[in-house]
Amino acid sequence: MDQVTKIANRLADVGGVVAVCLGGSRARGTHTPDSDFDLGLYYRPPLDTSALRVLAAELTGGAVEVTEPGGWGAWVDGGGWLTVDGARIDWIYRDLDRVYRIWQQCKAGLFEVGTQAGHPLGVYSHSYAGEVAMGRILADPTNELAALQEQIQASYPQPLRDSLVAHARWEVPFTLSLARKGVTRGDAFYIAGCLFRVAGLLAHALHAQAGCWVLNEKGAVQAAGQLPTAPANFSARAHALFGALGATPDELATAINDADQLAADVLDNLSPG
Incomplete structure (x- = not known):
């Protein structure tokens, strides 16, 4: 971890980088020994990607592909995958001003879902705020990211809660009704x-x-099942929908009925949204 902190401090000296934050399982303390180190590079344009490539080559001992902003798509943005002394260290760009804008939208109860490779459910915009809330800041010379983190950690916005619950209330039954047409x-x-x-x-x-x-989607169902508002066996029931979906009309109809009951058990216990 000391090595990762040293790398973060060097990254903070690169032009455009405002702060560096450890994310993912390493920040949450749920990692395994072989888990990646995800470093969020919170930046303002112009980002000195040439300097990042030089640093990456120095750390790894060889050329590393480090993208321009946007190189990995509209939502993941860009970065680089490094292996330093056997440890996998990922650099992931985050436009800090965009994070601020999304945080303001969260407080207003607004969110959007963007298409992004590697995210089959889509990227929910409020994940940007969640990354800051759940991250571990490693380098923040101006304390700007720390101040934003303090705001986000203070409370989960009630308007965002209401919007997400309300959205599920209409889209879940709508989606299940469409699914039945395929039986x-x-x-x-x-x-x-x-x-x-x-x-x-x-x-x-x-x-x-x-x-x-x-x-994101990874582990989301399992984590949801551990929440106090989740119905009994939520995770097992959700995973069972896919474990034996089948292909006959009877099997498909049974799976949809199971999903319908699971949805009712969830939505009936949520506060109005």
């Missing part, structure tokens, strides 16, 4: 997509109700 055709592909979407919406609603941030 007679045996369209397991489409129905599986609908069920995945429903499970994701329920996980987001449960997290919002509990005032907890969810950053």
